[in-house]
Amino acid sequence: MKRYFAIIVTLVLLLAPVPKTEAASKVFADVPTNHPNYTAIMYLLENKIIEPNKRFGLNDKVTREEVAIMVAKATGLDGTKKKTKFKDVPATRYSSGYIYSAVQAKIINGYPDGTFKPTQKVTRGHMAAFIANGFKLTKEKDIQFKDVKKGSTAYNAVRKLVYESITSGYPDGTFRPNETLTRSHIAAFIARAMDPAFRPSQSVTVTRGIHFGMNPTQVKSIESKSPAVFVVEEKEGNATILIYSTTKYNYSTDLIYYFENNKLQFIGYDFMNGEELYHESDELFVIYSELSENARREFGKDFYYESDNEYSFSSGWDKTGYVVLLTVNDDELSTTANLIYLPHSLLK
Known part of the structure; x- marks a missing residue:
């Protein structure tokens, strides 16, 4: 589970950093993180x-x-x-x-x-x-x-x-x-x-009939009618992760639903299935090219692209109510290839 927490946190910090504030520790001491507002x-x-x-x-x-x-x-x-x-x-x-x-x-x-x-x-x-x-x-x-x-x-x-x-x-x-x-x-x-x-009542369907703000039970109910295979549900503090095995862009993937305080915050596909594999630069580019081509068919022209032309490739798509981020990276130890859906409210 820690791997999936790391994937999500890394992508948010690297590609769509939430503006830094003193909110967590220096201001509003009377507003707990689990408060609904x-x-x-x-x-x-x-x-x-x-x-x-x-x-x-x-x-x-x-x-x-x-x-x-x-x-x-x-x-x-x-x-x-x-x-x-x-x-x-x-x-x-x-x-x-x-x-x-x-x-x-x-x-x-x-x-x-x-x-x-x-x-x-x-x-x-x-x-x-x-x-x-x-x-x-x-x-x-x-x-x-x-x-x-x-x-x-x-x-x-x-x-x-x-x-x-x-x-x-x-x-x-x-x-x-x-x-x-x-x-x-x-x-x-x-x-x-x-x-x-x-806005709680104006929910934008992100993928697979799912929208942000759903609770784990609602997501399970929808996925129970899909071909995806339930793998595990794990909890850590106020966070919950549901993992399913499915296919995306002809890859066998882990589908990850990440919740905080029982509300869906992120949706992610891990194309490496949680395995620690290493790829050379040319192999990474092939993986990225294949995934990004499929993503463009699904989401249209990307609004964001960044690469070191060797071991890091990233693209993003801005959709109504949410952003989609594709990253393919290698840190000399293992390859990560992920497609992450994030609500606009977490990127401002």
Whole structure:
């Protein structure tokens, strides 16, 4: 199993490095890696939507000011401090520029009494309006929540978020528009608005009828109907690996599904079947050429190519919601030849 962990980690670091942040040890000590919104929070941190701090405050109620800043940053608005029309948001306030820009962009409004009320808590209904306006969502899903009546201020915005799979409401048919939001929740909503890969209901089929975010049981159910032969399931910490024996591009391969916290993160084909074999440079090139030719037939023209023209060959394809990476390498000890599927959200 360690070999497969090494394959995945090496490919991610070598070909698609996740931006380095202090997330793991120096910031947000209150956000455990197994938290359901951990990836979304780290995504916002890496994209400078939120600032590093010792504490994130998962369950703190988010304010109008905080949401204005996050949505403004996420949509590329100017945050330079400036005078606003609100008597409770002076030019000296750190958020004045973002609030000014968000108001100018018609993302958020003030109140009739000339205030903005920056510290007022944000409801789910308000959140829907801010995100729908900020990301210029136009299409609506024909859905009716029991507690969001037609004509209400949140009605159209909520339907827009549902259409884009940014939200889905609750199982009891409610949206709870008056419920206040936590910082954890707003991080998830903004990440979903920025990158479709975070949207749980808008799943992109990657290969073999599988999509990222599936749990091991779901993947097993699909593969049980395929010719692939189940080999082993192994666990290490919060990670799980399922390995199947199958064929790909006329090669007998190990098909690897890698999960963290029971959610599918990577899919990989190991064309060497886990064996430690050594190939000369010309042999490596033949292997790479054959695999890349088949991959181009499947994915189209590659957007990425890198090689030392001797012992390392790599190509990549950018698809909707995910990236495919092909690598053929030899470290003077053994050859690795892998095709890896990675979601966009892990590459930013």
